[in-house]
Amino acid sequence: MSEQPAATESVTGAQSLIKSLEAAGVEHVFGIPGGAILPAYDPLFDSVKLRHILVRHEQGAGHAAQGYAAATGRVGVCMATSGPGATNLVTPLADAHMDSVPVVAVTGQVASGSIGTDAFQEADIRGITMPITKHNFLVTDAADIPRTIAEAFHIASTGRPGPVLVDVSKDALQSRTSFAWPSELHLPGYRPVTRPHSKQVREAARLITESRKPVLYVGGGVIRARAAKELRTLAELTGIPVVTTLMARGAFPDSHPQHLGMPGMHGTVAAVGALQRSDLIISLGARFDDRVTGALDSFAPNAKVIHADIDPAEIGKNRFADVPIVGDCREVIADLVVALQAEHDAGRQGDYEGWVHYLAGVRKRYPLGYDKPTDGSLAPQYVLERLGHIAGPDSIYVAGVGQHQMWASQFIGYEKPQTWINSGGLGTMGFAVPAAMGAKVGRPDTTVWAVDGDGCFQMTNQELATCAIEGIPVKIAVINNESLGMVRQWQTLFYNERYSNTDLQSKRIPDFVKLADAYGCVGLACESPDDVDSTIQKAMEINDVPVVVDFRVNRDAMVWPMVAAGTSNDDIKTARDMAPTWEDDDLEGGK
Numbered sequence: 378m379s380e381q382p383a384a385t386e387s388v389t390g391a392q393s394l395i396k397s398l399e400a401a402g403v404e405h406v407f408g409i410p411g412g413a414i415l416p417a418y419d420p421l422f423d424s425v426k427l428r429h430i431l432v433r434h435e436q437g438a439g440h441a442a443q444g445y446a447a448a449t450g451r452v453g454v455c456m457a458t459s460g461p462g463a464t465n466l467v468t469p470l471a472d473a474h475m476d477s478v479p480v481v482a483v484t485g486q487v488a489s490g491s492i493g494t495d496a497f498q499e500a501d502i503r504g505i506t507m508p509i510t511k512h513n514f515l516v517t518d519a520a521d522i523p524r525t526i527a528e529a530f531h532i533a534s535t536g537r538p539g540p541v542l543v544d545v546s547k548d549a550l551q552s553r554t555s556f557a558w559p560s561e562l563h564l565p566g567y568r569p570v571t572r573p574h575s576k577q578v579r580e581a582a583r584l585i586t587e588s589r590k591p592v593l594y595v596g597g598g599v600i601r602a603r604a605a606k607e608l609r610t611l612a613e614l615t616g617i618p619v620v621t622t623l624m625a626r627g628a629f630p631d632s633h634p635q636h637l638g639m640p641g642m643h644g645t646v647a648a649v650g651a652l653q654r655s656d657l658i659i660s661l662g663a664r665f666d667d668r669v670t671g672a673l674d675s676f677a678p679n680a681k682v683i684h685a686d687i688d689p690a691e692i693g694k695n696r697f698a699d700v701p702i703v704g705d706c707r708e709v710i711a712d713l714v715v716a717l718q719a720e721h722d723a724g725r726q727g728d729y730e731g732w733v734h735y736l737a738g739v740r741k742r743y744p745l746g747y748d749k750p751t752d753g754s755l756a757p758q759y760v761l762e763r764l765g766h767i768a769g770p771d772s773i774y775v776a777g778v779g780q781h782q783m784w785a786s787q788f789i790g791y792e793k794p795q796t797w798i799n800s801g802g803l804g805t806m807g808f809a810v811p812a813a814m815g816a817k818v819g820r821p822d823t824t825v826w827a828v829d830g831d832g833c834f835q836m837t838n839q840e841l842a843t844c845a846i847e848g849i850p851v852k853i854a855v856i857n858n859e860s861l862g863m864v865r866q867w868q869t870l871f872y873n874e875r876y877s878n879t880d881l882q883s884k885r886i887p888d889f890v891k892l893a894d895a896y897g898c899v900g901l902a903c904e905s906p907d908d909v910d911s912t913i914q915k916a917m918e919i920n921d922v923p924v925v926v927d928f929r930v931n932r933d934a935m936v937w938p939m940v941a942a943g944t945s946n947d948d949i950k951t952a953r954d955m956a957p958t959w960e961d962d963d964l965e966g967g968k
Contacts, residue, residue: 390519391416391550394483397526399426400558403454405445405818406430407438411458412498413485416550430818430847433839435462437811439469440837442480444815447798448773448823450603452479452533453815459485460498463544464505468805470540471509475802476624477601479538481529489517489546503544511539517546519554527559536569537688538601569687573704573712581659581683581700582716586725588657588681590732591617594640597624597801598662598686604707605629605794608661611710614717616729618736620648622663624801627791637740641669642940643783646743646957649938649946651736655680662686662706665695666802675945685709743938743957745787750931755904757781757856757930758788764826764854765789767913772824773798773816777809777833780862783936785828807836813851814844824852824917831857831883838892844923845897852916852924858932859883866935870953884929893925904929 388396394417398406406429410418421429432438435457442453457463463484473480487496503515512532514525522545529541585591599608605628612619612635619629620640629636638645640652652658652669658680663669665684670676673695684691684698685706692701702709720726747758761784765774770792776782776799791797798816800808813827834855844851856862861879868876883889893900899919903912903926916924940949950956 386556387553388556389416389420389550390522390545390552390554392420393519393522393554393556394526394545394550395420395424395427396556397523397558398454399424400523401526401530403427403452406454406456407432407441407445407815408456409435409438409458409462411462411485413459413487413547414456414462414483414550415458415485416547417456417483417485430843432811432843434837435465436468436807437814437837437840437843439466439480439482440472440805440808440811441815441818441840442482443469443473443478444775444798444812445819446479446815447812448795448816449819450795451819452481452530454481454483456483457485458498459487459502460500462498463502464500467505467509468803470506470542472800472803472805472808473540474509474511476800477538477597478540479533480540481533482540482542484542484544485550486515486544486546488548490548492546502542506542509540510542511537513542513544515544515546517549519549519552522549522554523557524559528562528564531562531564532567570689570703571687571705571708573685573702573709575712577700577702578709578712578716581702581713582720584657584681584683584700585615585617585659585717586720586727588727589729590655591657591659591727591729592651592655593617593619594652594658594660594663595619595621595625595628596661596663597622598706599625599628600794602662602687602706603794604662604710607707607710607714609633611714611717614714615727616733617659617727618651618733620644620651622666622669623786623799625663626786626797627794630792631790632792637736638745639786641666642671642942643787643936643938644669645740645745646938646949646951647736647740649940649949650739650957652677652680653946658682660684660686661710664691670695671940671946672944675947739957743951747934747937750934752931753906754931755906755909755928757858757928757934758784759906760854760856760909760928760930761785761788761828763909764828764913767910767917768824768826770796772796772826773820775799775809775813775816775825775827777827777829778804778806779830779833780858780866780934780936781828781830781833781856784856806833809833810837810851810853811840813853814840814849817849817851827851827853829853829855830862831855831859831881832861834889835881835883838896841893841896841898841923841925850920850923853926855889855925855927857883857889857927857929858934860932862932863936865932869935870941889925889927893923898923898925900925900927902927902929
């Protein structure tokens with residue numbers, strides 16, 4: 378929350394709302410006006426501090442706020458009217474809640490006297506969003522607006538970040554009040570712990586020095602805490618292998634020799650094997666999600682667990698923690714470095730040489746790779762490999778959900794935090810285009826690529842109009858396999874190739890190049906491996922309007938490795954019926 382001197386003046390509730398957003402340091406608002414929120418749009422017209430970006434769907438506003446927040450670390454803001462306007466924000470709010478993204482959503486509500494009467498465009502958005510927001514408010518008194526907005530931004534951005542909804546009745550926006558921005562907040566019961574307990578940190582350091590097969594299991598909390606620098610210090614001090622979850626890509630450089638890649642359902646064999654065979658998991662800002670653990674009863678059966686997280690509700694939720702540490706990841710890691718240095722100074726240092734050697738062998742034997750199509754068609758993995766190489770590690774990559782998301786996480790190299798944004802926990806199709814728009818608004822001098830599937834792209838591509846009109850030159854790589862690709866992969870593997878309702882015919886309808894042109898963007902198409910580099914380079918050279926590239930790829934490509942849902946990580950396969958044999962490997966002294 379920005380520090381502003383307290384002031385008092387007579388205004389409408391709507392003016393108070395806009396002044397409050399300004400006082401909170403907001404610069405960008407994504408939204409659509411409507412009846413209940415309309416009073417707020419009048420003073421917004423006169424604001425010189427707030428840029429309102431008129432989206433084409435409220436879901437786009439919510440995802441844009443997420444992309445803005447993930448790219449900048451600041452709170453993203455979206456605005457909508459009552460009823461369907463507010464309910465269209467439900468998906469992005471649920472998405473932000475799952476992925477710990479700081480968002481404040483402001484919605485209009487029918488007049489307070491009409492609440493509960495099924496008035497026109499009434500919906501109990503506070504009740505609807507209670508399970509999917511960190512907190513939410515209903516404001517019916519204009520005098521409460523500044524304090525509520527200040528509290529909303531504080532709650533969204535502190536502790537475990539998350540979405541907060543502020544629902545304001547229309548009469549509260551229209552009535553007169555006095556504006557006074559609060560100089561301090563009083564939130565009894567809300568005291569997030571950021572400093573870890575020193576005893577727990579010392580115990581964690583002791584376990585680390587005594588272990589022989591430790592793994593640093595890094596989650597999205599390290600990104601949210603901006604703790605990448607501290608993580609690297611810890612990793613290099615100890616020499617412990619590192620795995621980064623889907624939400625943590627970029628928290629630790631892919632090029633670093635200690636990095637084993639991503640664990641989980643579509644993780645690397647080395648990362649999955651490291652967790653399975655470890656004797657100590659040091660979990661930092663991760664939540665032992667089912668996509669990482671596979672069947673919980675067989676996950677890392679011989680490992681003790683150090684679990685550090687800002688949210689005490691996550692510790693022990695899925696896996697018992699031998700050493701629970703509640704605190705901000707940056708502070709936890711910094712304190713752990715100090716404690717481990719003290720252990721080293723006392724002559725107590727872990728011996729991981731055999732373990733590191735063993736994992737290096739697994740990584741060498743089972744690298745990420747893919748088969749090139751024998752018919753000369755375009756491999757989607759190759760497209761993303763080249764995109765990452767040409768656009769480089771300073772670009773931001775925003776993915777939708779499905780096969781293209783997994784390939785983007787696997788075949789683009791991530792060297793820096795906040796360069797990979799995706800819908801992780803909720804798995805929201807349609808996330809990429811509006812989230813990329815928000816990321817580009819937040820970091821206008823950075824190249825932003827949305828990596829989307831042809832299925833995802835058709836859910837929210839109307840935001841291309843917003844990008845073109847508002848001057849937000851995002852670049853979109855559509856990985857077009859004519860299918861709901863991940864569902865089709867499951868149908869291939871588990872449903873005897875009975876492709877029920879997964880054929881989108883997207884290479885025929887619509888024509889994505891013509892669609893891009895209709896939206897005021899530049900449309901390009903590519904279906905030959907020989908044209909990939911030149912097409913990407915051409916897209917990179919266009920920086921005044923959005924670019925859409927239709928990469929027409931082989932539809933039979935599948936995401937490997939894979940751990941089938943509900944099965945053990947020990948059952949990971951690198952291709953159909955091809956399972957690694959790490960259990961038979963010698964640990965070279967790391968047993």
